[in-house]
């Protein structure tokens with residue numbers, strides 16, 4: 193070894209020491225979005241007299257900022273994810289039901305991060321979020337690997353989407369395995385991951401072994417009377433909780449892995465459920481048929497060196513996550529659009545004025561004339577749009593352009609109620625415009641038919 197070699201070795205050794213010392217700044221960034229399908233708020237956050245049904249995940253959440261009044265925009269997977277990824281409200285993107293392809297021109301936070309130099313990885317757990325609906329947009333790597341059927345013999349979803357070999361969803365262990373694989377394979381200094389889990393979704397118990405309870409098991413008990421229905425609901429809740437426990441363990445493994453890498457990557461984690469689940473509330477089971485707290489209020493937390501740990505009661509919504517994620521990623525956000533609604537999404541990592549109302553929409557893909565069959569024997573027709581206005585107190589008012597829905601909701605006092613009715617009227621008009629042009633236009637439909645995606 194000559195002198196220059198020794199000098200080079202000394203410099204290299206010094207650089208290595210600096211890189212390894214505690215004082216060295218962590219310049220690599222990891223942004224991780226975790227979406228949990230169908231997870232109720234009350235199974236996640238501990239309440240006054242009940243513990244969390246997800247104690248492992250809750251322990252991670254306590255290191256971050258937990259949102260106790262976080263509301264999704266729909267009880268359905270695709271509208272909720274469309275708002276999450278675009279930062280646009282439902283009246284701006286027009287996606288109010290499942291089975292719709294994301295419009296090409298819709299803004300997308302993954303694309304924004306990819307353009308800013310992020311390496312992007314997505315892993316999804318169920319059919320509604322596959323690449324055929326556009327949810328792979330902006331991802332360098334996208335994993336959809338489904339091994340389980342939603343229900344025996346069902347080949348079509350939402351009436352026309354063909355599901356190859358019945359493969360509809362993957363379970364939590366498989367998603368964490370794919371997720372850890374994606375983390376292992378990522379090499380860039382700026383990384384964005386999206387991991388989606390499906391386990392709490394019906395059929396209840398499918399993720400945890402043992403007996404499985406389906407919605408139809410509960411409906412079938414109706415002729416036997418209230419006690420029989422209640423017994424089936426109790427079984428469903430127990431099996432739902434078993435799936436939630438399975439999810440909790442798989443999430444814990446992922447969150448521990450991310451925590452272990454924190455000295456090498458500045459890690460920002462955003463976790464949210466796309467919607468909740470009715471388990472008997474208001475005589476409903478499932479999600480998407482109605483606007484109810486059980487389906488709209490969801491778990492959400494941000495775990496990041498940028499946020500102070502704690503719990504907040506401030507009203508927050510799915511609309512806020514796009515600006516929040518871009519802010520955590522250090523990617524510039526656009527200025528607020530002056531022509532859009534006053535409650536545009538806001539960066540949840542910054543203190544600021546909190547919104548006075550959040551909105552949600554319901555429009556099922558079922559045809560006019562069909563109805564939701566409730567557990568008290570009533571049938572509630574699916575006719576047109578319904579909207580919810582959610583107050584910071586958690587009060588939810590449901591209605592349409594015609595007025596508030598009697599029997600479903602208390603009617604708010606006239607002064608602020610009228611502002612919401614005016615908003616509902618604007619939403620309905622905006623959404624009617626989307627229906628005419630249609631995100632799934634005849635040309636798109638023909639193209640998809642040719643590819644065998646629809647029948």
Ligand SMILES: [Zn+2]
Nearest residue numbers: 229230269466
């Ligand atoms: Zn969902």
